[in-house]
Amino acid sequence: MFIGFSVSNYLSFKTAQTMSMAASKVARHKEHILCGNGKKILKTGLIYGANASGKSNLVKAIDCSREIILDGLGEVDINKKYFRICGECYKAPGVFEYRLITHTGKEYSYGIAISYAEKEILSEWLIRIEKNGTETYIFNRDIDENGINFTESEIKIKDAEEKMRWEIYLGDFGENISEPMKKKSILSDIAERSNGRQGVFSEILDVFIWFQSMIIIFPTSQYSGLNQMVEDEQIRNVFSKLLKYFDTGIESVESKLGQMEFDKIFEGIPKEDAEKLKARISNDIGDGPVMFKVNSQVYSLRKDGEGNIITTKMMQNHGNMQELFEYLDESDGTQRLFDLIPLFYEHNGNRVIFIDEIDRSLHTNLTRKFLELFYKLTEEDTSQIIATTHDNNLLDLDLVRQDEIWFVKRKEDHSSNLYSLNRYKERYDKKIDKEYLLGRYDAIPVFDDGVLEDLNV
Numbered sequence: 001m002f003i004g005f006s007v008s009n010y011l012s013f014k015t016a017q018t019m020s021m022a023a024s025k026v027a028r029h030k031e032h033i034l035c036g037n038g039k040k041i042l043k044t045g046l047i048y049g050a051n052a053s054g055k056s057n058l059v060k061a062i063d064c065s066r067e068i069i070l071d072g073l074g075e076v077d078i079n080k081k082y083f084r085i086c087g088e089c090y091k092a093p094g095v096f097e098y099r100l101i102t103h104t105g106k107e108y109s110y111g112i113a114i115s116y117a118e119k120e121i122l123s124e125w126l127i128r129i130e131k132n133g134t135e136t137y138i139f140n141r142d143i144d145e146n147g148i149n150f151t152e153s154e155i156k157i158k159d160a161e162e163k164m165r166w167e168i169y170l171g172d173f174g175e176n177i178s179e180p181m182k183k184k185s186i187l188s189d190i191a192e193r194s195n196g197r198q199g200v201f202s203e204i205l206d207v208f209i210w211f212q213s214m215i216i217i218f219p220t221s222q223y224s225g226l227n228q229m230v231e232d233e234q235i236r237n238v239f240s241k242l243l244k245y246f247d248t249g250i251e252s253v254e255s256k257l258g259q260m261e262f263d264k265i266f267e268g269i270p271k272e273d274a275e276k277l278k279a280r281i282s283n284d285i286g287d288g289p290v291m292f293k294v295n296s297q298v299y300s301l302r303k304d305g306e307g308n309i310i311t312t313k314m315m316q317n318h319g320n321m322q323e324l325f326e327y328l329d330e331s332d333g334t335q336r337l338f339d340l341i342p343l344f345y346e347h348n349g350n351r352v353i354f355i356d357e358i359d360r361s362l363h364t365n366l367t368r369k370f371l372e373l374f375y376k377l378t379e380e381d382t383s384q385i386i387a388t389t390h391d392n393n394l395l396d397l398d399l400v401r402q403d404e405i406w407f408v409k410r411k412e413d414h415s416s417n418l419y420s421l422n423r424y425k426e427r428y429d430k431k432i433d434k435e436y437l438l439g440r441y442d443a444i445p446v447f448d449d450g451v452l453e454d455l456n457v
Contacts, residue, residue: 002352003099007061010094012054014083014415024403037107038131045386049408050445054416055388059356065096073183082116085414102206120182149177215353219360242341248334252317262309298327332361358387395433407443
């Protein structure tokens, strides 16, 4: 479960801004409350704001920090990702901190601070939080006043072998740390090297897996969770029914074996680009099928027993099996649903989903139905959705709790300010969609008519 996130000095976030999923004393929609480690946690977070306010930057901050945590700074582009309006912010660290509960039910605070100038990790910490509020540093990585790296831990380890391994691992991030290790997170390094051993190593692996299982969907995302649909008829039937439920005009999704050889799908692409794409696709194909968009067409690719690549094309039936439609024949809204629908069958009961512009290309009634269906299908699990949106139709206290609604406002210094609707203590019967458009909660566009004077408008 996702409890909260804080970010500072990243894109439009200058000072620390925090989003909390901790439930308040709001009485309505108790079915939206999840329980973990003695805490009440919300199932949904909807984020509103004007264009260029910083809504998407919040999701980008989560995506960027996740990549740093899992893959290291060497694999992540952080060039000019600091708050650029302030020239001095280049020298200041970018800081990201999470509160989370793993599948084991244990709560942690995990944070990481990076240097934009040196392109290295400055500090990193993992804290276990008990039900009574007691905190234990599993590890704390930092740099002292002399610029020397060090690591500390409050964990008491009785097993001699485990203790020795633990000290060796932490020592790799100490005074004699190598240059590659300065760019790597302790979390990923220990998770990868420990092979899931018991004790403290299993705890770290659990936190690492939590970050791995996180789903992040941007407007440009493609085919997330579709791979298993290619050869699984049951999942394909579920997908087809949901497409029909959302009134796309599609009766079913069909799996059609492609007659094209693997090399031919790259025709028309410059040779150098084609070779790079071909190599990446070949490396990504494992035991199961993988979806790729190549040359404006969608293919599912897999390897047979001899290592040959087999192409499968997913086609849509609009009522005539003799005339099937390709992905690119579908509307932008239907294509968006291809990204979102897998969320209904792919979750594992403890999946955290971040969606930037959940309403992108979707009718307002469809977006609402999507959210209602999410609530219905995940009643028995702890799945969460945190999404940015412009859809005022979702600003309805009959649909969501007021502590599930957040706003992002661009301040005078062009930095982003994040705050909850809950600060306004609105009545349960308040028409907050109208109040929002009237400017009661800020976070809406403000038009300066003065700039049009020279245009005689």
